[in-house]
Amino acid sequence: MILVIGYGSTLRTDDAIGHVVAHALDERYSASDVQIITAAQLMPEHAAPISRADHVIFIDANAELPVGQVRIAPVAAADSRAALTHHAAPESLLRSAGLLYGRRPSAQIISIGAESFAFGLSLSPTLRAQVPEIVARADAVVDAVLHAPGGTAAV
Amino acid sequence: MAQRIVIDPVTRIEGHAKITIQLDDAGEVADAHFHVTQVRGFEKFVEGRPFHEMPSLMARICGICPVSHLVASAKACDELLAVEIPETATKLRQILNLAQMIQSHALSFFYLSSPDLLLGMDEVPEKRSLFGVAEADPVLARDGVRLRQIGQTIIELLGGKRIHPGWVVPGGVNAPLSEDARDAMLAMIPEGLDIARRTLEWYRTVLPYFEDEIATFANVKTLFMGLTNAENTLEFYDGPVRIINGTGEVIADQLSADHYTEFLQEAVEPWSFLKTPFYRPMGYPDGVYRVGPLARLNIVGRCGTPRADEYLGLFREQDTQSSFHYHTARLIEIMYGLEKVGMLLREPDILSKRTRAVAEPNRSWGVGISEAPRGTLLHHYEIDDNGLITRANLIIATGNNNYAMDRGVYEVAKRYVRGGSLNDGMLNRVESIIRAFDPCLSCSTHAVGQMPMQVELLTPNGEVVEVLKR
Numbered sequence: 001m002i003l004v005i006g007y008g009s010t011l012r013t014d015d016a017i018g019h020v021v022a023h024a025l026d027e028r029y030s031a032s033d034v035q036i037i038t039a040a041q042l043m044p045e046h047a048a049p050i051s052r053a054d055h056v057i058f059i060d061a062n063a064e065l066p067v068g069q070v071r072i073a074p075v076a077a078a079d080s081r082a083a084l085t086h087h088a089a090p091e092s093l094l095r096s097a098g099l100l101y102g103r104r105p106s107a108q109i110i111s112i113g114a115e116s117f118a119f120g121l122s123l124s125p126t127l128r129a130q131v132p133e134i135v136a137r138a139d140a141v142v143d144a145v146l147h148a149p150g151g152t153a154a155v
Numbered sequence: 156m157a158q159r160i161v162i163d164p165v166t167r168i169e170g171h172a173k174i175t176i177q178l179d180d181a182g183e184v185a186d187a188h189f190h191v192t193q194v195r196g197f198e199k200f201v202e203g204r205p206f207h208e209m210p211s212l213m214a215r216i217c218g219i220c221p222v223s224h225l226v227a228s229a230k231a232c233d234e235l236l237a238v239e240i241p242e243t244a245t246k247l248r249q250i251l252n253l254a255q256m257i258q259s260h261a262l263s264f265f266y267l268s269s270p271d272l273l274l275g276m277d278e279v280p281e282k283r284s285l286f287g288v289a290e291a292d293p294v295l296a297r298d299g300v301r302l303r304q305i306g307q308t309i310i311e312l313l314g315g316k317r318i319h320p321g322w323v324v325p326g327g328v329n330a331p332l333s334e335d336a337r338d339a340m341l342a343m344i345p346e347g348l349d350i351a352r353r354t355l356e357w358y359r360t361v362l363p364y365f366e367d368e369i370a371t372f373a374n375v376k377t378l379f380m381g382l383t384n385a386e387n388t389l390e391f392y393d394g395p396v397r398i399i400n401g402t403g404e405v406i407a408d409q410l411s412a413d414h415y416t417e418f419l420q421e422a423v424e425p426w427s428f429l430k431t432p433f434y435r436p437m438g439y440p441d442g443v444y445r446v447g448p449l450a451r452l453n454i455v456g457r458c459g460t461p462r463a464d465e466y467l468g469l470f471r472e473q474d475t476q477s478s479f480h481y482h483t484a485r486l487i488e489i490m491y492g493l494e495k496v497g498m499l500l501r502e503p504d505i506l507s508k509r510t511r512a513v514a515e516p517n518r519s520w521g522v523g524i525s526e527a528p529r530g531t532l533l534h535h536y537e538i539d540d541n542g543l544i545t546r547a548n549l550i551i552a553t554g555n556n557n558y559a560m561d562r563g564v565y566e567v568a569k570r571y572v573r574g575g576s577l578n579d580g581m582l583n584r585v586e587s588i589i590r591a592f593d594p595c596l597s598c599s600t601h602a603v604g605q606m607p608m609q610v611e612l613l614t615p616n617g618e619v620v621e622v623l624k625r
Binding site: 033045047092096098100 | 285286289296304305
């Protein structure tokens, strides 16, 4: 099972892009293949569902990338002592999944360049126009994992 | 030359604060203060807003305890409507408020303080985190995650979402409880109770290692304040205010929140944006008091639920003045909260569809009071003829403990900081006294733990003579 976690504030315009993409993927796959979580921020509690997944795809807005640009990168478990309080980073969640539940899946993060993090309930027009293309890229990532020879491996 | 030590920011708390320790010429601690360095301004910018927006607006004060502000705000609005809300709505609000307490206490104990309690104050900072706890005692760490999840799931089942649920409204709640949601909540209670008992039993074995900290962590004689009820049991939702002194003697009882200005006053100190409330008849600082888990357990006759009362008896076998015992009190309240939520969910009318009284404003002012995880919380609103807010005054739970935290820092600094030199164990104890109160300073504006710990030794002229960083 692939777990997709789209996160960010839905009250901060483009910060909601992780939710938008996750919901779009939710309509394309069955729950037995792909499970979707959306959240304002990553929290230690997410370690439990992460530990049950074969592969995790984090989706988040990125303030440094050009707007609409998609960067796909692997996520390695890492110790970030400051980050595991009431919110967490993808790396520390992977590590805590292994420490707490004995299972640490492979993971990727899809970072999406955002234009605005101002207050607002909708994406900026620039990013909104690129949503179909962004969803297609994310869809390709999910599809590739689903059909990877030998599947994915948790440690 | 006299020096000043600055700990900025204090880590593993909710929000931003700093600590300064003033050394004398001999390098001994002359004074110390706890500074809250952020200002929010909610009381001012809500002026002119329609009163019915207040619960949603005020919930935004905090991302950790929005439910507490929702409840206190809605209760103030109930007074503006001059209605008695349906009994079922009261019970549902109580469950929500208790779930908030459970998840917040779990966050405080397991995520923020258990690294100190399990690994010790002198463990290296790299180990002293929830990761360190997970490596040393995975069951403890896993229990903390699960317990917080239980509290948050109850909030989500009731309010529709974990953070800033908009379900609590003036006059009640805007949707009844479904049978499925009730059953899902009830199903989690036994596991939560097992975790609470396991943690309390573990913590009892750990406490003897902290005798020194117990003796010095704001072990001061202050008043205690909290809500009570006719049964003299723990009360989180409503009821008159009780104030006791350091020897347990009741000095004021049956105080109505509507008349809070007659018994509470706020002092302002130049070193902090956080105001210091005190019991008005005794003046400042003699009238300062503590609130929160320790105060609540000290002012009541009993918890009112069997398992929590069992541990309350054990709790009272020790001196309950030390602020270090906020930790124990928090665990007992988690036990109480789980038991009480179970009791409320089994009430025959809990699924009633009558959950909201609808009315126009019928009063020009209203005061809502409740117990937040960190202590007594009060919202006071005044409106004009159009229902627009003309004045808001909030007494936030954390603010009530301001004086005790400040003096606690001084006591701990005096005990552990010597000769003008510092090490991590000393620094952590100074921070740890603040953590024991679990202050919520930021109310969600900033994340905790992302900034490095920096300690500066300063001359009276502000010249940096030494910098320590984590």
